[in-house]
Amino acid sequence: MLIAPSMLSSDFAKLGEETARMDRSGADWIHLDVMDAHFVPNLTFGAPVIGAIRGYTKLPFDVHLMISDPLRYVGDFLKAGADVISFHLEADSSIPDTIRAIRDGGAKPALAIKPKTPVEAVYPYLDQVDMVLVMTVEPGFGGQSFMEPMMEKVRALKSRGVYVEVDGGINLETAPVAKAAGVDVCVAGTSVFGAPDAAAAIRALREGNGVIL
Ligand code: DX5
Ligand code: ZN
16 A cells, blocks of 8 residues: 655645655655635645645655646646646546546546545546545545545445545554555555654555554
8 A cells, every 4th residue: 555645734834845754754655735725615735836846756746636627727737747636526627628638748647536426426437547536534624534434435446446545534543444445545644744753654554554663
């Protein structure tokens, strides 16, 4: 299971250094939460900030777009150095056009679904995307509690051979639950940045066995 620390929980005053620290601590991907204060009730950062920290690591940039019109901005995120771009099925852009724009730009397209969206909604696009991001909290904020019923979606997707990422509330207690459901990539914000030793936290989350050392 890969671990993608969410920079949302990092010290924004040192975003570049924090990205490099996650690299040194054994992160697999760097997760970047883009919010537009419209699709979700919070505002974070956009492509210029992502471009500014791109040089601090060679790890894949996993960009999670929580914005209403992802298609309009895909080009900016591609230029900023995104490797995986997840956008929400519940957003307003044409889904096939957005997937194509991401792939044509050389990145891997992924579809994200909110907790209330049934997993069947992504089925028509499974042959077009490289990953499905199953939200295990309502998107918008870090530090919320993991929704275990979402593991049913994960199991349904894994039975169809889909690469699955989960995002929200991943910690030492919930990572084993995700791992048992077959999750491929876990996003973790609070549990990595709140830990005294990020490397130990990442190792323990990846093992998914609830043991910290
Ligand atoms: C929530 C974001 C998550 C968030 C996860 O909208 O998509 O990536 O940062 O944070 P934790 O791990 O604290 O739930
Ligand atoms: Zn996210």
